[in-house]
Amino acid sequence: MAEQQKRANQHVTTRMVQANGAIDPQTGGVVPPIQSSTTFARNSDYSQISPNHLYARDDDDLVRLGEDILAKAENADAGLLFPSGMAAIAAVMRTVPNNGTIILQSQIYWGTTKWVRDFCARREINLHEIECSDMDVLAKTIGTAKPDLVFVETPSNPWLRVTDIAQAAALSHEVGAKLVVDSTAASPVLSNPLAFGADIVMHSATKSINGHSDVLAGFLATNDAQSEIWQAIAMDRHDAGAVLGSFEAWLLIRGMRTLPLRMERMCENTMAVATFLQNHPKVEAVLYPGLTSHEKHELATKQMPNGYGSLLSFQVKGDAKTALAVCAKLETFKRATSLGGVESLVEHRHSIEGDATGVPENLIRLSVGIEHIQDLIGDLNEALS
Numbered sequence: 001m002a003e004q005q006k007r008a009n010q011h012v013t014t015r016m017v018q019a020n021g022a023i024d025p026q027t028g029g030v031v032p033p034i035q036s037s038t039t040f041a042r043n044s045d046y047s048q049i050s051p052n053h054l055y056a057r058d059d060d061d062l063v064r065l066g067e068d069i070l071a072k073a074e075n076a077d078a079g080l081l082f083p084s085g086m087a088a089i090a091a092v093m094r095t096v097p098n099n100g101t102i103i104l105q106s107q108i109y110w111g112t113t114k115w116v117r118d119f120c121a122r123r124e125i126n127l128h129e130i131e132c133s134d135m136d137v138l139a140k141t142i143g144t145a146k147p148d149l150v151f152v153e154t155p156s157n158p159w160l161r162v163t164d165i166a167q168a169a170a171l172s173h174e175v176g177a178k179l180v181v182d183s184t185a186a187s188p189v190l191s192n193p194l195a196f197g198a199d200i201v202m203h204s205a206t207k208s209i210n211g212h213s214d215v216l217a218g219f220l221a222t223n224d225a226q227s228e229i230w231q232a233i234a235m236d237r238h239d240a241g242a243v244l245g246s247f248e249a250w251l252l253i254r255g256m257r258t259l260p261l262r263m264e265r266m267c268e269n270t271m272a273v274a275t276f277l278q279n280h281p282k283v284e285a286v287l288y289p290g291l292t293s294h295e296k297h298e299l300a301t302k303q304m305p306n307g308y309g310s311l312l313s314f315q316v317k318g319d320a321k322t323a324l325a326v327c328a329k330l331e332t333f334k335r336a337t338s339l340g341g342v343e344s345l346v347e348h349r350h351s352i353e354g355d356a357t358g359v360p361e362n363l364i365r366l367s368v369g370i371e372h373i374q375d376l377i378g379d380l381n382e383a384l385s
Helices: 002-008 012-017 061-073 085-093 110-123 135-145 165-174 228-240 246-256 259-278 297-303 320-329 349-353 373-384
Strands: 078-082 101-105 126-130 149-153 178-182 200-204 218-222 283-287 311-316 345-347 363-367
Touching (some): 061 246, 085 110, 085 149, 101 110, 110 149, 149 165, 311 320
Parallel strands (some): 101 126, 178 200
Antiparallel strands (some): 078 218, 200 218
16 A cells, blocks of 8 residues: 555656556566457356456456556546547547537647548537637637537647647536547646646547557546546447557557656757757748747646647748658658657648648648757758758
C-alpha cells in the first residue's frame, strides 16, 4: 500500500518511464510480457481461472496497463484505448442521438472533419463547424444551437490555434453539453484538458504517445467514469469490437516510456525551428503557439506549461508552386503524413485537403523530431534558398 502511495506521488515522467512500476509477476521482468491468447480456459465448474480473463476483447493486461499509464498521466478517473485515433473519435460521436447537435471546431485535422461531416449527414445530426478558439463565436453558437457535444482541437492541426478550454467547458456545461478536447498535438505530458474542465480528452496515440510511427492507436480519458456518456462509449467499444491488440499495446507502452524525454527535445527543436523561420525573408508567417507573436501565446503557456509541442506550420511567400518546391528540396524532413514521431516530417496540406477546409496553398506543416537541430535548420535553409 505504501509503495502504491509512493508511486501515486511520483512525477508523470517517472511513472511513464517505469510503466507505472509494472513487473512481470512470473519472471520479474521489467518489461511487461505479451499475452497473445484471445480466450482463456475455465475450471471444471466453468468458473474463470482468472476473474479478469474471459476474452481478449476487454481482458488484455497490456491494454489495461497502457490505459492506466495514460489515465494517470492525464490525472483522469478512467481511460480507454482504441485501435486508432479515429476509432476513439467515432466512439464519442456515436453517443450523440439522431437529430442531436454537434459543434465541431473548423479547420482541424481533415480526417476528423470529413468523418464527422459524413456521420452527421447519415444520422441527420445538426453540425455546426465554427472557429472554437474565438470565444465570442463559440458562446453565440452554443447559446443558439444548444449542442449535445462540443469538439475542439487544441493546438489545432494545421493552424495551431489555441482554444481556451476552461471557457469552452463553462459555456458547454451551461447548456448541458459535453466538451471533448483533442489534445493530440500536445500529448499528456504538455497539457491536461480535464484539469481545465473538459469532460473527455482524446489522443491519436499513433502520434507522439507512440512516437515511432509503427503502431495505430487512440485513447480517451475522463474524470467521470460513471457518467452516461462514458458508459455509452465503453459499451460501444466492447460491443462494436473497437479494441487494441496485445502486440500493438506492447509497442505503445514501449513508446510512451520515453514520451517525456522525446517531447522535451521535440519542443526545444520546434522552438528553434520556429524562431529561424520567423526571421527568414522568404517566410510570410509562422504558426506556433510558443512564439510570443502568436495571438494566444499566453493562453498556450497556461494550458501547456511544459512546452508547446512539435507541430508547426508556416506560410512561404508565394503560391502552391513555391511551397511544393520547398517541400521537394527538403531531405532531412521526410515528405509523409502524420506527426509526433522521432523523425521530422513535412507536408503540403493543400495537396491533401484541397479546398475542403480553406487551408492556404502556401502553407507547409512540419512535425519536428529529435534530430540534431543544426541538421533541421540547415535543411530548411537550403530548401528556402
